[in-house]
Amino acid sequence: MLSETRLQPDPLREDTYSFLPVWRRLGLQLVILSAALLLIVLLGVFLQPRLDAQLGRLLSLTTAAMPVVLWLYASVLPEYRVARPRRRLIGVAAVSALTASAIGLPLVQEFFRVQEWLPLQSVFARILGYTLTAGAVDAGLKFAVLRYLIYPQSLRVRGDAIAYAFAGAVGYSGFMNIALIWQLEPTWDTAAIYLLANLTIQLASSLFIALGIVESYFSDAYPLVLPINVLAAALSTGLITALVGGFMSGPLSTAGNTDRPLFAFALLLAAIILTLAAVYFLYSNSERREREAYSSQWN
Amino acid sequence: MEFETGRSPAIQLTPRQRWAIAITYGLIVLGLALGVNLRDGSLNLASDYRNLEAGISAKYPARWLLEESGPFIFRVRDMAYRGFNTLIEVSAAPVGSDTTERNLLDQLTLQRSQVLIDYSVLGYEDYRLADGSAAISMSYSFVSRDSNPFLEGVSSIVYGLDILTIRRGQALIVAFRADAAIYLRELDTLRWFVQNLEF
Numbered sequence: 001m002l003s004e005t006r007l008q009p010d011p012l013r014e015d016t017y018s019f020l021p022v023w024r025r026l027g028l029q030l031v032i033l034s035a036a037l038l039l040i041v042l043l044g045v046f047l048q049p050r051l052d053a054q055l056g057r058l059l060s061l062t063t064a065a066m067p068v069v070l071w072l073y074a075s076v077l078p079e080y081r082v083a084r085p086r087r088r089l090i091g092v093a094a095v096s097a098l099t100a101s102a103i104g105l106p107l108v109q110e111f112f113r114v115q116e117w118l119p120l121q122s123v124f125a126r127i128l129g130y131t132l133t134a135g136a137v138d139a140g141l142k143f144a145v146l147r148y149l150i151y152p153q154s155l156r157v158r159g160d161a162i163a164y165a166f167a168g169a170v171g172y173s174g175f176m177n178i179a180l181i182w183q184l185e186p187t188w189d190t191a192a193i194y195l196l197a198n199l200t201i202q203l204a205s206s207l208f209i210a211l212g213i214v215e216s217y218f219s220d221a222y223p224l225v226l227p228i229n230v231l232a233a234a235l236s237t238g239l240i241t242a243l244v245g246g247f248m249s250g251p252l253s254t255a256g257n258t259d260r261p262l263f264a265f266a267l268l269l270a271a272i273i274l275t276l277a278a279v280y281f282l283y284s285n286s287e288r289r290e291r292e293a294y295s296s297q298w299n
Numbered sequence: 300m301e302f303e304t305g306r307s308p309a310i311q312l313t314p315r316q317r318w319a320i321a322i323t324y325g326l327i328v329l330g331l332a333l334g335v336n337l338r339d340g341s342l343n344l345a346s347d348y349r350n351l352e353a354g355i356s357a358k359y360p361a362r363w364l365l366e367e368s369g370p371f372i373f374r375v376r377d378m379a380y381r382g383f384n385t386l387i388e389v390s391a392a393p394v395g396s397d398t399t400e401r402n403l404l405d406q407l408t409l410q411r412s413q414v415l416i417d418y419s420v421l422g423y424e425d426y427r428l429a430d431g432s433a434a435i436s437m438s439y440s441f442v443s444r445d446s447n448p449f450l451e452g453v454s455s456i457v458y459g460l461d462i463l464t465i466r467r468g469q470a471l472i473v474a475f476r477a478d479a480a481i482y483l484r485e486l487d488t489l490r491w492f493v494q495n496l497e498f
Contacts, residue, residue, distance in 0.1 A: 116379045117341040119379070120362060129338075132333045133334040133338065135330075136330035140324075147320065152312060216316050220316065221315070222315065222319075223322055225319065226320065227322045227325075230327065
């Protein structure tokens with residue numbers, strides 16, 4: 001009986017290295033990016049360099065390109081060294097950036113005009129408002145991109161959904177970052193906070209969408225699992241967007257009002273860690289259940 | 300470690316997966332509809348203004364700032380807009396029996412050309428108020444620049460529209476100004492304001 005089992009192809013061992021592992025690379029990129037952005041913020045807080053407007057914008061734009069360059073180096077290039085690469089990573093990132101440019105940003109800024117009425121509301125109203133406007137728009141667009149580009153034709157392992165969702169987040173937040181620097185012309189250290197905020201918001205939202213796709217496609221979960229995850233994606237956008245503004249601005253006093261970039265940075269780091277931990281836990285749990293199901297089938 | 304399920308790329312979606320996708324799209328559409336409702340509720344929320352001394356009552360957007368001290372009866376401004384704050388200003392002036400609306404508008408033009416940068420009149424039109432009475436409107440443009448010359452910033456082009464009517468020996472002027480980029484959109488606010496204006 002034992003020898004028969006050994007003669008069977010073992011799905012647990014087969015193709016282990018033919019797909020690029022996704023979580024470690026994702027985590028590493030976030031650590032490098034957070035460290036680099038923290039350095040810029042600390043530079044701004046403690047040294048307060050006075051930069052020429054042109055130089056400041058150039059540095060901010062260079063910093064905005066950092067997540068994309070890092071992602072290309074750490075996630076896209078290594079794909080071409082494995083047996084079964086994820087071929088649509090650049091396509092997903094590019095189409096996500098284009099949808100952000102053509103639909104996402106105009107819809108949020110020109111149609112919903114969130115900047116005119118949401119910042120003045122209470123925290124709860126802000127969370128609800130951002131969830132139903134920016135959150136719904138972003139999650140809807142990113143889900144549509146993944147649905148039509150990779151779901152189900154490019155999904156072979158669970159990691160595919162995470163890798164493509166990360167590509168979508170990098171593309172979407174990449175365009176938002178450039179647009180933000182162009183429109184608001186923030187100082188270099190403030191731009192670093194905005195960049196991390198955009199990346200965190202889009203990554204959290206994308207990971208929840210990916211989790212929904214993983215559960216729906218690989219576990220054939222109940223039909224409500226995917227929409228609940230997309231709802232969680234929209235809610236994460238609403239929650240982080242509403243809270244980061246409050247953490248960034250200091251309390252009003254007779255001496256005026258000062259920014260607290262380190263508070264905002266800490267909130268964003270906590271949001272990244274919590275989201276990654278929650279999604280990874282649910283992802284691993286789902287993978288473990290399927291692995292157990294396969295093991296019992298082969299034994 | 301990645302774990303392959305052995306699914307073929309050509310695999311068909313199961314009915315559960317199809318339902319999940321349909322419900323997701325439905326949920327997104329529902330969320331956006333609620334978002335539109337929330338936006339309309341906030342943007343269209345109105346406050347009442349009443350001035351018994353001047354005999355004026357009006358409604359204005361609740362999120363706009365009301366001011367009553369200055370050479371006007373009252374004015375409201377949209378302080379949330381990052382560029383030139385859209386404003387509606389209501390003022391009154393006594394007029395003689397032989398003064399026409401056009402005389403008053405010309406007088407305004409002379410005054411403004413002294414204080415506003417590149418002020419130019421774009422045209423005059425007849426205007427019909429909500430109660431059916433006749434008024435005259437004058438559209439114009441000027442350049443708005445920050446009053447502090449040391450602040451670095453780009454000037455913006457502002458469009459304006461004055462609506463003037465003479466009643467009971469006094470002229471009532473409703474002045475509306477908005478950034479050229481959002482002028483057409485904000486014109487709806489002016490129409491709504493004039494429709495609810497009683498004097």
